[in-house]
Amino acid sequence: MTSTAAPATAAKAVARHPRRRVDRHAVGAFILLTAPTVIGLGLFKYVAIGWSLLLSLNDARGTLELGSWAGLDNYAFLLSDDGFRSSLGTVVAFTAFIVPVTFVASLALAVLVNRVRRGRAFFRTAFLIPAAVSYVAASLVWKMSLFNGLPSGIANTLGDLFGMSPVPWIGTEQPPLYWIVLVTLRLWLQVGLYMILFLAGLQAIPQELYEAAAIDGAGAWQTFRRITLPQLRNTSVAVMLLMLIAAFQAFDEFYNIFSSGLGGSSTAPVQPPLVYLYGIAIKDQNYGLASAGAFLLTVVIVLVTLLQGRLVGFGRKD
Amino acid sequence: MKDGLTRRGFLGASLLFAGGSLVACNAGDPTGKATANGAKITLNQYYHAYGEKGVQQAVQRYAAEYTKANPDVAVNITWVGGEYETRLNAALLTPQAPDIFEIGDFRYQMIKNGQLAPLDDIINPAEYVKANVDNVTADGKVYGVKMMDDIMMLYYRKSVLEAAGVTPPTTFDELAAAAKKLTTDKMKGLFVGNDGVGDAGYLLLWSGGSDVIKDGKATFQEGAEAISGLRRLHQDGSLLLGFPTDWYDPGAIVQNAVAMQWCGLWAMPDIQKALGDDFGVIPWPAFTSGGTSVGRLGGWYELVNAKSQHVDEAKKYVQWLWAKQDELQQDFCLNYGFHVPARTPVAEKALQGGKLASGPAKEAVAISQQSGRSFPALWNTAMGTAFGQAVAGVAKGEGDAAGLLGDAAAKVQAELDKQLA
Amino acid sequence: MTATSARAGGARGVAGTIATYLVLGVASVLFLLPFYIMLRNSMMTQMEVSSPDWQWLPAIFSLDNYLELFSDPSVPMASALGNSLLIAVVTAPVSTIFASMAGYALARLPVPGRGAVLTYVVVTMMIPGSVTFVPTFVVVGAMGGVNTTWGIIAPGLFNAFAVLLFRNFYLRFPAEIEEAGRIDGLGYLGVYLRIALPNSVSMLASLGALSFIDAWNAFLWPLVIGQDPASWTAQIALSTLLTAQSVNLPGLFAGAVVTVVPLAVMFLVAQRYIVQGLTTSGLKG
Numbered sequence A: 001m002t003s004t005a006a007p008a009t010a011a012k013a014v015a016r017h018p019r020r021r022v023d024r025h026a027v028g029a030f031i032l033l034t035a036p037t038v039i040g041l042g043l044f045k046y047v048a049i050g051w052s053l054l055l056s057l058n059d060a061r062g063t064l065e066l067g068s069w070a071g072l073d074n075y076a077f078l079l080s081d082d083g084f085r086s087s088l089g090t091v092v093a094f095t096a097f098i099v100p101v102t103f104v105a106s107l108a109l110a111v112l113v114n115r116v117r118r119g120r121a122f123f124r125t126a127f128l129i130p131a132a133v134s135y136v137a138a139s140l141v142w143k144m145s146l147f148n149g150l151p152s153g154i155a156n157t158l159g160d161l162f163g164m165s166p167v168p169w170i171g172t173e174q175p176p177l178y179w180i181v182l183v184t185l186r187l188w189l190q191v192g193l194y195m196i197l198f199l200a201g202l203q204a205i206p207q208e209l210y211e212a213a214a215i216d217g218a219g220a221w222q223t224f225r226r227i228t229l230p231q232l233r234n235t236s237v238a239v240m241l242l243m244l245i246a247a248f249q250a251f252d253e254f255y256n257i258f259s260s261g262l263g264g265s266s267t268a269p270v271q272p273p274l275v276y277l278y279g280i281a282i283k284d285q286n287y288g289l290a291s292a293g294a295f296l297l298t299v300v301i302v303l304v305t306l307l308q309g310r311l312v313g314f315g316r317k318d
Numbered sequence B: 001m002k003d004g005l006t007r008r009g010f011l012g013a014s015l016l017f018a019g020g021s022l023v024a025c026n027a028g029d030p031t032g033k034a035t036a037n038g039a040k041i042t043l044n045q046y047y048h049a050y051g052e053k054g055v056q057q058a059v060q061r062y063a064a065e066y067t068k069a070n071p072d073v074a075v076n077i078t079w080v081g082g083e084y085e086t087r088l089n090a091a092l093l094t095p096q097a098p099d100i101f102e103i104g105d106f107r108y109q110m111i112k113n114g115q116l117a118p119l120d121d122i123i124n125p126a127e128y129v130k131a132n133v134d135n136v137t138a139d140g141k142v143y144g145v146k147m148m149d150d151i152m153m154l155y156y157r158k159s160v161l162e163a164a165g166v167t168p169p170t171t172f173d174e175l176a177a178a179a180k181k182l183t184t185d186k187m188k189g190l191f192v193g194n195d196g197v198g199d200a201g202y203l204l205l206w207s208g209g210s211d212v213i214k215d216g217k218a219t220f221q222e223g224a225e226a227i228s229g230l231r232r233l234h235q236d237g238s239l240l241l242g243f244p245t246d247w248y249d250p251g252a253i254v255q256n257a258v259a260m261q262w263c264g265l266w267a268m269p270d271i272q273k274a275l276g277d278d279f280g281v282i283p284w285p286a287f288t289s290g291g292t293s294v295g296r297l298g299g300w301y302e303l304v305n306a307k308s309q310h311v312d313e314a315k316k317y318v319q320w321l322w323a324k325q326d327e328l329q330q331d332f333c334l335n336y337g338f339h340v341p342a343r344t345p346v347a348e349k350a351l352q353g354g355k356l357a358s359g360p361a362k363e364a365v366a367i368s369q370q371s372g373r374s375f376p377a378l379w380n381t382a383m384g385t386a387f388g389q390a391v392a393g394v395a396k397g398e399g400d401a402a403g404l405l406g407d408a409a410a411k412v413q414a415e416l417d418k419q420l421a
Numbered sequence C: 001m002t003a004t005s006a007r008a009g010g011a012r013g014v015a016g017t018i019a020t021y022l023v024l025g026v027a028s029v030l031f032l033l034p035f036y037i038m039l040r041n042s043m044m045t046q047m048e049v050s051s052p053d054w055q056w057l058p059a060i061f062s063l064d065n066y067l068e069l070f071s072d073p074s075v076p077m078a079s080a081l082g083n084s085l086l087i088a089v090v091t092a093p094v095s096t097i098f099a100s101m102a103g104y105a106l107a108r109l110p111v112p113g114r115g116a117v118l119t120y121v122v123v124t125m126m127i128p129g130s131v132t133f134v135p136t137f138v139v140v141g142a143m144g145g146v147n148t149t150w151g152i153i154a155p156g157l158f159n160a161f162a163v164l165l166f167r168n169f170y171l172r173f174p175a176e177i178e179e180a181g182r183i184d185g186l187g188y189l190g191v192y193l194r195i196a197l198p199n200s201v202s203m204l205a206s207l208g209a210l211s212f213i214d215a216w217n218a219f220l221w222p223l224v225i226g227q228d229p230a231s232w233t234a235q236i237a238l239s240t241l242l243t244a245q246s247v248n249l250p251g252l253f254a255g256a257v258v259t260v261v262p263l264a265v266m267f268l269v270a271q272r273y274i275v276q277g278l279t280t281s282g283l284k285g
Helices: A009-015 A023-058 A073-079 A082-115 A120-130 A135-146 A154-161 A178-203 A207-215 A220-231 A233-248 A252-258 A274-283 A286-314 B002-026 B055-069 B084-092 B108-112 B130-136 B158-163 B172-182 B200-207 B220-227 B229-236 B265-275 B311-324 B326-336 B345-352 B360-372 B381-396 B403-419 C002-008 C010-042 C046-050 C064-071 C077-108 C114-126 C128-141 C148-158 C161-171 C176-182 C189-198 C200-219 C220-227 C234-243 C249-269 C271-284
Strands: B041-048 B071-080 B100-103 B146-154 B190-191 B258-264 B280-282 B297-305
Touching: A023 C077, A023 C128, A023 C161, A073 A082, A082 A120, A082 A178, A082 A233, A082 A274, A082 A286, A082 B041, A120 A178, A120 C010, A120 C249, A120 C271, A135 A178, A135 A252, A135 B055, A135 C010, A135 C234, A178 A233, A178 A252, A178 C249, A178 C271, A207 A220, A207 B265, A207 C148, A220 A233, A220 B055, A220 B172, A220 C249, A233 A286, A252 A274, A252 C234, A274 B084, A274 B381, A274 C220, A286 B041, A286 B055, A286 C077, A286 C128, B002 B041, B041 B055, B041 B084, B041 B311, B041 C176, B055 B071, B055 B146, B055 B311, B055 B326, B055 B360, B071 B084, B071 B108, B071 B311, B071 C161, B084 B100, B084 B200, B100 B311, B100 C176, B130 B146, B130 C271, B146 B158, B146 B326, B146 B360, B158 B172, B172 B190, B172 B229, B172 B258, B200 B381, B220 B229, B220 B381, B220 B403, B229 B381, B258 B265, B265 B360, B280 B360, B280 C249, B297 B311, B297 B360, B311 B326, B326 B345, B326 C010, C046 C249, C064 C077, C064 C249, C077 C114, C077 C148, C077 C161, C077 C189, C077 C200, C077 C234, C077 C271, C114 C161, C128 C148, C128 C220, C161 C200, C176 C189, C189 C200, C200 C234, C200 C249, C200 C271, C220 C234, C234 C249, C249 C271
Parallel strands: B041 B071, B041 B100, B190 B258
Antiparallel strands: B100 B297, B146 B258, B146 B280, B146 B297
16 A cells, blocks of 8 residues: 555656556556455465365365375266255255245335335335345244244244144145245345345336326236336346345255254255255265365356356346 | 545545454454463363253363363363264364364264374273273274263153053054154154154164164165154154254253153253153163164263374373263263263262162163164264165155165265275 | 326225235335344243243343353353454455455556456356355365364455456546546556545445445355354354254344344445445346
């Protein structure tokens, strides 16, 4: 920060004939300004990924150093492993469910909030404030109060009003009631964030379009379908992508809702890939296998992202 | 004007930045492993978080006593809640690894990874039950000191069973029938764990006469029929699921949420306090009449990190605490939760005239002597996960038991072969 | 839309407005319910929390559960909150300023090879952050960062996405202002520090606020890297309380409250920046 008094004359010289030769001062400043990012990403992304690519080809147990060469054994093991495959199945099912639900809910709330004049700030805050809550704290409230298996759980108390007997929400697999717990939790945490994005999108729609539609005598639903939805296309694509990536990285709520202290979460009814990898890496200390899993998962995510981009035409807008 | 405003904003941002760095510097030693006053060496010791009140203070007291007798050595206790083994394993990879740590189910894998220092010269094997030494012996060297034996068995509410006209079960059929009969609106029949699995897979397997591993081969697929019993308990709806505390905590049975609970001897003082003598203990019943009933025999071993910089000092401390201090071992095993002292001279005192000499505690000890079963040292977390998932699959009826367990057995076999290679 | 629907016709418009408020009212009650439950339970007794009979408020308002929470020797909540604060206070400004520096250089400095550096940064965005926790653990572990505060903080300081947002921002930054600075005799760094940075305060605040929230609420990485209780963050301490199967239910909710309240307050105070940050980062994605 002391170099601000740097060569004034040089800067003037540059200003006079810019972009001719390589400007050494610009290069110096460029290096200084980008160094933290370049080094940081280099270390925590490039070196990390390179090193663990090597590890994934080794049998590295209880050590972060290269153990013994194992070739593609780790990959072969994972591809034939039911646990890993079903974790991918789990995350796909979770995504297929949570993305449309969150999408519709946040769009609906955005449209409604955008429609009211009084109390708009209140509603916006009420829907957004859960975004300040961590998944851990939310899991705690969901597991220990809203959906606990005792008659005193909120869901069971409500059910009691309708004559239902108490249900262990998290422990019931047939039907898989734990999905209700997982989906409502994520919905609560995330809807506000996406609602904000849709609100920004809605406010950017030119008012004249609606006026023209009103003159044509279009109904509310028609207006929504013909004007609002198409105008929100870019927002929708961005929101969808964000949701997709977030869902694929699900870990916190699955870990906290199903884990039970000393035992960990190995008998959880569903494990998304990150929970599965956490178990292999940190619990079983098999870093070779876990690295291989991280790569396979990365490939899946990149493919899904590209596919989604292809489907909805993402990337065309820039 | 705009300039002034943004300048102020920038100033704020820089202050925040500077403040952040300042806090970062002042935080100092973030691991909090500062050496105690005057001691030349600080040993780091990990314990899992024992649930009973007073244990944490007790082990800190033992450490302080040791420092009093050996002013050069301070012992820093780390009390690790949550997933103990996971957290321990990650810490063992680091320079801040504990010098001394305990482990519940001993893992041969740790010897193979070169993580353990041999402890032959600090214990007298004659003072232990043979199995407790054999379990931690490899290539003629002993790698762990058993601190205590833990017995796990089935607790039941006498009054509740009587009221329902149920006698303590002696076969699995009776257990399942009793659990079903004892299930009402307010109370479930049986609690094996919040996941509906807990140790039940192992218990059923053992009670059917099979074992997880025999002679270096995974053999649990032979117990498919017995393990299928868990499916029946689930279908009957007689298992307690989703309680705030898990099976190793007495919460469920003392809060009247369940009539029978699989739990450990450690919880007995709390259960006695809450229920008086309105409870009894039995082993997990035999799968068929004439079969074997099962109590689980666990407990904790004290181990020394081979990569510690103070292996000798750590060994001396372990010897002092777990091989010599009879009084402290008594205190640890009997004054908080109940454990059976691992050293037979100390255990005998407790069993003859001590707190374990009468009532249900005595019955528990008898259960462990007659039908106690333990995990083989070759069993590791990856095998436990594979087995646990297969059992969970059986419980949910996701497929036929033989197939699910067979797949898991193949995985376990691969792990075994790697360890034995 | 408001205007049109109001004009569209009296009775139907009024009914629509009432329905809208009704839906929003019910939804906001549902969204605020968990906060109420958290606060209520944290002040109740164990008996009240597990009683099947509904109770709007605890019989006696008591902060005992909070006192007990902070005196529990097995879960160091006070030091965990301190760790979280330290981590968030360092991460938010440092990561934002790093991103702004790189973003500015990539947008404005006439240097050959700039495109290559940009690609180098963008490529890392292909791989979502938490998927690489294993590789990152491998590197940070090898550097001795397990159980350390820097180990928790360091990987979070470099955010390729934020670099791109800042680059976009500086690309649209009027060149004349910079030129003026040059004429005043500022070098490249001077122009960045004296002109570009002060003019991006609202951008810094928006992204900084988001980064603060992320750092405070982060779970997977601190869980992986901070195994020792002394390095636990508030989220890890809370998760340990939750998964350690504590029978002390009100204490658990008190734990949730102390980890949520600081952030919720910040959220309300800085809402303008947060909304702005969300829209910028969400829609430029």
